[in-house]
Amino acid sequence: MRRHGLLAKKVGLPPGTLLHVGSKRAERPTITVLHYDEESAVEKEGVLLDELVADSAQAGVTWIHVAGLSHVEIIERLGQMFNIHSLALEDILNTNQRPKLEDYGEYIYIAIKMLTYQPDKQVIAAEHINIVVGSNYVLSFQETDRRFFKPVRERIKSGQSRFRKHGADYLAYALIDTVVDYYFVLLEQLGERVEELEEELVTQPDAKLLPAIHNLKTEMLYLRRSVWPLREVIAQIERGDSALFKENTLLYIRDIYDHTIQVIETVETYRDMTSSMLEIYLSSISNRMNEVVKMLTVISTIFMPLTFLAGLYGMNFKYMPELEWQYGYPAVLLLMTVIGVTMYRYFSRKAWI
Numbered sequence: 001m002r003r004h005g006l007l008a009k010k011v012g013l014p015p016g017t018l019l020h021v022g023s024k025r026a027e028r029p030t031i032t033v034l035h036y037d038e039e040s041a042v043e044k045e046g047v048l049l050d051e052l053v054a055d056s057a058q059a060g061v062t063w064i065h066v067a068g069l070s071h072v073e074i075i076e077r078l079g080q081m082f083n084i085h086s087l088a089l090e091d092i093l094n095t096n097q098r099p100k101l102e103d104y105g106e107y108i109y110i111a112i113k114m115l116t117y118q119p120d121k122q123v124i125a126a127e128h129i130n131i132v133v134g135s136n137y138v139l140s141f142q143e144t145d146r147r148f149f150k151p152v153r154e155r156i157k158s159g160q161s162r163f164r165k166h167g168a169d170y171l172a173y174a175l176i177d178t179v180v181d182y183y184f185v186l187l188e189q190l191g192e193r194v195e196e197l198e199e200e201l202v203t204q205p206d207a208k209l210l211p212a213i214h215n216l217k218t219e220m221l222y223l224r225r226s227v228w229p230l231r232e233v234i235a236q237i238e239r240g241d242s243a244l245f246k247e248n249t250l251l252y253i254r255d256i257y258d259h260t261i262q263v264i265e266t267v268e269t270y271r272d273m274t275s276s277m278l279e280i281y282l283s284s285i286s287n288r289m290n291e292v293v294k295m296l297t298v299i300s301t302i303f304m305p306l307t308f309l310a311g312l313y314g315m316n317f318k319y320m321p322e323l324e325w326q327y328g329y330p331a332v333l334l335l336m337t338v339i340g341v342t343m344y345r346y347f348s349r350k351a352w353i
Helices: 072-081 086-093 150-158 168-203 209-238 247-312 328-349
Strands: 030-036 041-045 061-067 100-103 108-118 123-133 137-142
Touching: 030 150, 041 150, 061 072, 061 168, 072 086, 086 100, 086 108, 086 123, 100 209, 108 168, 108 209, 123 168, 123 209, 137 168, 150 168, 168 209, 168 247, 209 247, 247 328
Parallel strands: 061 137
Antiparallel strands: 030 041, 030 061, 100 108, 108 123, 123 137
């Protein structure tokens, strides 16, 4: 699911121009606010834009989640409330933005891709995810209203996890970790697809498999382009250059980095397997052709002496003793049968047929 949307309209516009690039994937953007501290957690869904208040003096952590990016005025208003740079707002609205991290001092902007697999269409569906991490707040943006981060929300409200004892940096870690976890689900589904194609290629190679192989190669390439930049994003956080991420949170960030490396290695393995599928297809076709040619060769070889005898006695010479012999015809048939059976048994013993 690749979208280019309104890229052509951005040509010539000054940097920081707010314009939504991509398909409208949510009819009406929804805003959810979750404020929590060690003692409590309060969540409000369907919050109106006028009800949002940026209070830096408020204790605890405030998580504002926006589902739907097609309404530019909402993104612009939030940017004004939290003093978000126009370039970061522009990247939020550009759904084709590659994964990246920008440190603006008072906050960090992170763009990543949420990837899921659609087995019915056999394509990877990508969703643009944006995270803005401040000292005591996190802003998250996604294209649709799919509840990818519902487990994170439930852990916060349950009060049984370490969320309430940590700050906004730990919440940002949890959101990124959720995205990476979805990558493992995606890889498992792609692995099953790769195994299915390999089995079909070996057992029943057919030209109809070529489009499926090409589609899988295309999806693998897109997956690689999405995952490799993510490693750089995690590495930037892991270096600890920003004071917004505390040392105890960086320990968890390193764990995400290890998971990201594992995802990349798996992607590279699947890419190699997919690339070799065409060779498997050609080898399977060649093997089938060789089997057919071998069988035809054996049949031709068996009939060669029989054809020789038939041609020999088909010559129109007057003085051929066997032509006048009473048992000449059945004798020749018997000889041809013995030769054919003998050669067949010999080829069978050699496992040529």
